[in-house]
Amino acid sequence: MKSASRFQIWKKGARHGIPVALGYFAVSFAFGIQAAGIGISTVQAALLSLLNLTSAGQLASLDIIAAGGSYLTLALQQFVVNIRYMLMSASLSQNVEPSLSTGKRMTIAYGLSDEVFALSALYPKPLDPLYTYGIISVAVPGWTVGTLLGAAMGQILPARIVSALGLAIYGMFLAIIIPDAKKSRTVMAAVLAAMAGSIALRYCPGLNLIPSNYRLIVVTLAVGFVMALIAPVPEEEEKEETA
Amino acid sequence: MSGNIYIYMLVMALVTYLIRMIPFTFIRGRIKSRTLRSFLYYVPYVTLGAMTVPAVFYATNSPVSAAAGFLTALFLSYKNKSLLTVAAGACIAVFLVELIPGVAVF
Numbered sequence: 579m580k581s582a583s584r585f586q587i588w589k590k591g592a593r594h595g596i597p598v599a600l601g602y603f604a605v606s607f608a609f610g611i612q613a614a615g616i617g618i619s620t621v622q623a624a625l626l627s628l629l630n631l632t633s634a635g636q637l638a639s640l641d642i643i644a645a646g647g648s649y650l651t652l653a654l655q656q657f658v659v660n661i662r663y664m665l666m667s668a669s670l671s672q673n674v675e676p677s678l679s680t681g682k683r684m685t686i687a688y689g690l691s692d693e694v695f696a697l698s699a700l701y702p703k704p705l706d707p708l709y710t711y712g713i714i715s716v717a718v719p720g721w722t723v724g725t726l727l728g729a730a731m732g733q734i735l736p737a738r739i740v741s742a743l744g745l746a747i748y749g750m751f752l753a754i755i756i757p758d759a760k761k762s763r764t765v766m767a768a769v770l771a772a773m774a775g776s777i778a779l780r781y782c783p784g785l786n787l788i789p790s791n792y793r794l795i796v797v798t799l800a801v802g803f804v805m806a807l808i809a810p811v812p813e814e815e816e817k818e819e820t821a
Numbered sequence: 822m823s824g825n826i827y828i829y830m831l832v833m834a835l836v837t838y839l840i841r842m843i844p845f846t847f848i849r850g851r852i853k854s855r856t857l858r859s860f861l862y863y864v865p866y867v868t869l870g871a872m873t874v875p876a877v878f879y880a881t882n883s884p885v886s887a888a889a890g891f892l893t894a895l896f897l898s899y900k901n902k903s904l905l906t907v908a909a910g911a912c913i914a915v916f917l918v919e920l921i922p923g924v925a926v927f
Contacts, residue, residue: 593905594904594905596904596905597904597905597907597908597909600908600912601908618826622826622827622830625830626830626833629830629831629833629834630830630833630834630837631837632837635833635837636833639829639833642829643824643826643829646824647824648824649824649828649829649832652829652832652833653832653833653835653836656832656833656836656837657836657840660836660837660840660841661840662868663837663840663841664840664841664843664844665861665864665868666841666864666865666868667840667841667842667843667844667845668844668845668848668861669861669862669864669865670845671844671845671848671849672848672851672852672858672861672862676849676850676851680846683842683845683846684842684846686845687838687841687842687845687846688838688841688842690841690845692868692872695865696865696868696869697904699864699865700865737882737927738916738919738927739916741881741882741886741915741916741919741925741927742881742890742912742913742915742916742919743912744880744881744887744915745877745880745881745887745890745891745894745908745911745912745914745915746908746909746911746912747880747908748873748876748877748880748890748891748894748911749890749893749894749897749898749907749908749909749910749911749912750904750907750908751869751872751873752873752891752894752895752898752907752911753894753897753898753902753903753904753906753907753908754865754869754904755865755866755869755870755898756895756898756899757898757901758866759866760899765863765866768863768866768867768870769866769867769869769870770870771867771870772866772867772868772869772870772871773870773871773873773874775871776870776871776872776874776875776876777874777875780875781875793871794868794871794872797867797871798864798867798868798871801863801867801871802860802861802863802864802867803856803860805859805860805863805867806856806857806859806860806862806863807856809859810855810856810859811855811858811859811862
């Protein structure tokens with residue numbers, strides 16, 4: 579492949595990484611404020627974000643770190659909070675060339691947050707690692723710098739701006755799923771069922787006893803398998819490239 | 822804080838990385854079971870749908886502005902606008918709606 583077109587692929591990923599980075603900035607800014615609140619230094623907070631790249635996991639970790647909990651407790655907590663990534667990781671394995679090298683797989687894996695996964699999963703198959711690298715190279719600085727600034731000067735960014743940026747990631751999620759849902763009734767059904775399931779687990783008496791960390795995985799397993807059984811993906815459709 | 826912050830960081834980074842790395846690195850090629858393949862096909866749509874609703878309504882300083890952002894994003898994505906346009910449009914809608922007195926408290 580020519581180097582110009584390889585750069586174009588990376589650039590496309592980097593451009594798609596911009597809304598991710600904006601959304602991350604708002605969330606990680608809030609994380610930075612909280613991390614500073616329990617006595618983590620600015621640089622340590624940024625390093626923590628750089629190494630982990632996970633919103634729910636990092637927020638949850640602060641309770642254990644603040645309380646001086648054991649390393650094993652922290653490891654188990656992170657496993658539970660982040661186990662959804664196993665499904666995403668397995669799902670993405672179906673989108674790359676089987677021959678993709680171990681090194682490239684291990685590099686992509688570092689950046690497999692919910693958002694990086696979502697963009698990569700809906701890139702035309704087979705996924706080009708350069709596209710994911712492009713997203714990561716914009717999203718990770720957004721996450722890390724947001725944490726740094728939040729920890730260093732939590733109150734400087736106007737609250738109105740932080741509030742507005744809160745919608746960036748969700749806007750991006752909708753931009754990813756709605757065009758595909760318009761084209762496929764089964765994808766639309768999966769999205770609506772997932773939303774309904776997510777609402778039910780949060781508010782329905784009884785169901786809301788399921789800890790919040792497990793909600794996403796419960797909905798994913800339930801809706802995903804029901805859809806797989808009643809509407810298995812036709813062979814042709816699987817091969818079709820969704821642009 | 823009584824533990825070593827750097828050990829905490831490394832422990833959680835390692836656990837999170839292994840979860841992300843192992844399936845992606847060790848599942849090579851096409852999974853044989855059609856049901857499992859179909860399940861994995863639906864995973865991104867289901868996770869994104871479930872992550873968006875109802876969390877989006879808590880993402881800003883007021884459910885009203887969040888709803889405005891959500892509807893704006895729905896409309897723009899239905900029109901097949903780009904990721905950046907949809908995300909920016911949703912943020913701008915939140916900002917504008919929160920300028921209306923009484924919508925959000927700062």
